[in-house]
Amino acid sequence: MAAPLKVEFHFDFGSPNAYLAELALPGIEKRTGVTFEYIPVLLGGVYKATGNMSPGESLRGIKNKPEYNALETERFLRRHNVTKFTMNPFFPVNTLALMRGAVAAQFEGVFEPYFRAAYNHMWVEPKKMDDPQVFREAFLSSGVDIDRLIARAQQDDVKKKLIDNTSDAVARGSFGSPTFYVGSEIFFGKDKVREVEEEIVAQLAAGQRKTA
Structure with a gap:
């Protein structure tokens, strides 16, 4: 039996375009039956x-390009x-702690409650999320056990994983956010x-033709 198709969403909470693109992913999952793997990168x-x-x-x-954007x-x-x-009025926000x-x-x-809370406090009810006190209070207001995650985020394996995700993304062709991979095919930008x-x-x- 063929392995399931690997589809990835590489994101940083600091990118408004990644926030917007992610809102389209549940519909794609529903229509196609795939499940996106969410990859945090810096x-x-x-x-x-x-x-x-x-x-x-x-x-x-x-001239004109920002207006077109x-x-x-x-x-x-x-759409x-x-x-x-x-x-976010505090944009750009340093996202190291968030990521x-x-x-x-x-x-x-x-991950799911943390992810939803982070996006809410960055792009729905935007706050200065690189301020440690604002960061903590925002997640507490969303019911996330953030003190446990703040402590966990200081562990070397977490720091290494974020570095590895980021360097691996670059090695595979990434240069910004949001970036998507469908198998080995790369796509960049919310408009994709x-x-x-x-x-x-x-x-x-x-894949179905190969297994038929």
Whole structure:
């Protein structure tokens, strides 16, 4: 029997585009039957390794391009019926603690509530999540046992896993967020979620033909 198709979502909570793209994933999972693997990476580390920069930096001072970028975001919001999105007024936020927390939450089996709370406090009810006190109080308000995860995030295996995820993503071709992998095929950007779904459907069909 063929191995199930591996589909991955590489994310950093600091990327508004990754937040928006993720909102489309449950629909893709429902329609195709796949389950995305959520891979925490440190976007700052990806940028450093690739010489890339955030859209906020790369669009600064350019005529018309930031306006078009905003237009594309509005189109995405409408297409996917996104009603809960607020640009974080503290952007860019240092996400090291958030991303180590995500790895710790995966190790501790509480990733889903941690993930939802983190995105809520970054892009729905945005806060300065690189302030340790704000960070702690935000997660407590969402019912997350954050003190346990803060302690767990200081362990070497958590720190190493985040570094390894980040360097592995770069080695496989990643240069920003959000990045998706469908098998070995890489896709970048929230505007590629339809292509991601098309590739999933194509690879699943090819897999069925091989086993038929």
